[in-house]
Every structure is written in structure tokens, then in C-alpha cells.
Amino acid sequence: MNKKLYVKLAVTNIKNNSLMFLPYLFTCIVVIALFYTINSLVNDHALKTISGGNFTIDVMKFGSILFTVLSLFFLLYANSFIFKKRKKEIGLYNLLGLEKKHIRKLLILESSLLAFFSMLVGIAIGLVLNQVVGIAMSAMMKVPLTVSTISLLAIIKTVVTFMIIFMIIHVFNLKQIHSVRVIELMKGAQIGEREPKAKLFLAILGSILLIAGYLLSFSVKDPKLDLAEIITAIVFVVAAT
Known part of the structure; x- marks a missing residue:
């Protein structure tokens, strides 16, 4: 199989399974937007200049770590639900002649497309949300607070963090394919929790x-x-x- 065929098949799969992928994609976008907003405010110098700003930053730093761990488990759970529903489809590919190495490449492309889109949209929404949160904090603290429009450090941290999370999710999917027989994949969606x-x-x-x-x-x-x-x-x- 050539690369163009892999890409075409990956895009087709995402479109055909849009009812399953859209809630997962929406969840990824929201989580990424919130993560960027938290880290952008943590790195903002304006917050350090106001009374209680350092305390707020310390709390948000801890919140960022906790949010990362919770995001990983939450997205893993959401992904496992989608993968369970797609086991029959993946098993069918195997029966039609696709080897597991071909299926792995296909899943890599699907995961990469979903990850790229969710990070792009999530960070874009995070840029807007960051300004909204800055205005809200300024109103609550009753002090003038002007947060930066774009935080390059927060963008890098967000991209790196969620690249690692998406890689962990992808490894989980590959493990499911490698350790399960074709007949089990075909019946996977029928097995209850x-x-x-x-x-x-x-x-x-x-x-x-x-x-x-x-x-x-x-x-x-x-x-x-x-x-x-x-x-x-x-x-x-x-x-x-």
C-alpha cells in the first residue's frame, strides 16, 4: 500500500466513524484549551505583580500537574470506548488481507490527524479563553490585569504534553491489536462491560x-x-x- 492510499483510507475511516470520533475530538479540544489557559496564566508576568499573584500561580502549577494526570486517564478511557466499538472493523480489515503492520500504519495516520486537529483547534480556543479568564480574574481581584495574548512557552508545553499523551493512547491501541486474535476483534464490539x-x-x-x-x-x-x-x-x- 502506498502513502496516498493510507491517507485516503484514514480520512475515510474518520468520516465514516464521525459519530464516534466527534465526542472524543471535542473532549480533546476542550482539555487542550484548558491546559493551555492554565499554563499561559502560570507563565504570565502580569499575574506576579498583583497581590496574591504568586500564591495563585503556585496553586495553578499544581493544578496543571493534576490536570495532566487526569487528562491522560480520561482520554484513555474515552479512547478505549471508541476502540472497542471499532474492533469489528479492524478485524474485517485483517480478514480482507491487511496485515497487522498495515493496520498499525493506518492507526498511526488516524491518530496523527486527530491529534494535529485537536491541538490546533484547542490552542486556538485556548488563546481566546486565556483573555476571557484574564478579564474575569481582573474583575474578581479588582486590579488591572493584562495577560499576554500568546505564550510561546505554554504552546510548547501543551504540544509536548499532549503529544506524549496521544502516543501513550496509540501504544495502548497497538497493544490491543497485537495481543488479540482476529475472531476476538470481530466479536469485540459485542462483548459487554x-x-x-x-x-x-x-x-x-x-x-x-x-x-x-x-x-x-x-x-x-x-x-x-x-x-x-x-x-x-x-x-x-x-x-x-
Whole structure:
């Protein structure tokens, strides 16, 4: 198969599966826009000049890390749902004569097109959202705050971060193809979700972390001075959840 045929087939697949891809694509765009906005404000010098600005930046830096981890798991889950629905289609390609190496190339092209489009649109929306958030923060803090229009550092960080996330998602898809037989791929979309099994140890650990997180949050007197306690409490609650 030549490159033009791969590209044509990848574009056709995205169009034919648009009902599945659009919610996933919309989710990617929103997540990328929010990620860019957070990191753009973190790197903005104007925020450092106002009262409480450094504290806000510290909180947003932690929020950026937490947001990255949550984005990875959220997009992995959304992707696994789409891939499950497409297993029959991929199995059919295999039956029609496409080898797994051809299917891998096709998935690489599909993932690259979706990643490029979502990052392009997400950053574009993030540029606008950054200005809106800057105006809102200026109104809430009652201080003049002019955020930069474009943050090159935030763009680079956003592109690199989500390239890594999309690569992890793609590796997950390749692993699914490599480890599953054709007959299992053909029946993949018909297999229902298994009922999750309760695990006593994780339930007890989650309860302890949740209680500890809330107790720690109640002990905070001054958010500016007790930033470490706030971050620890957030980590405990998120981990427990």
C-alpha cells in the first residue's frame, strides 16, 4: 500500500466513524484549551505583580500537574470506548488481507490527524479563553490585569504534553491489536462491560485518604501560608476518589 492510499483510507475511516470520533475530538479540544489557559496564566508576568499573584500561580502549577494526570486517564478511557466499538472493523480489515503492520500504519495516520486537529483547534480556543479568564480574574481581584495574548512557552508545553499523551493512547491501541486474535476483534464490539469487582483493601485505603484529606483541609487557617497542606489534602481526596 502506498502513502496516498493510507491517507485516503484514514480520512475515510474518520468520516465514516464521525459519530464516534466527534465526542472524543471535542473532549480533546476542550482539555487542550484548558491546559493551555492554565499554563499561559502560570507563565504570565502580569499575574506576579498583583497581590496574591504568586500564591495563585503556585496553586495553578499544581493544578496543571493534576490536570495532566487526569487528562491522560480520561482520554484513555474515552479512547478505549471508541476502540472497542471499532474492533469489528479492524478485524474485517485483517480478514480482507491487511496485515497487522498495515493496520498499525493506518492507526498511526488516524491518530496523527486527530491529534494535529485537536491541538490546533484547542490552542486556538485556548488563546481566546486565556483573555476571557484574564478579564474575569481582573474583575474578581479588582486590579488591572493584562495577560499576554500568546505564550510561546505554554504552546510548547501543551504540544509536548499532549503529544506524549496521544502516543501513550496509540501504544495502548497497538497493544490491543497485537495481543488479540482476529475472531476476538470481530466479536469485540459485542462483548459487554464486565461488572467491576469490589476490593476491600482499596475501599478501606480510599476511605482513610478521604477522611484524612478533609480533616487536613479543615485545619488550614491561612491558604497563603498553608499551601503545602492544601496541596496534600487535594492529593488525598483525588487519590481516594
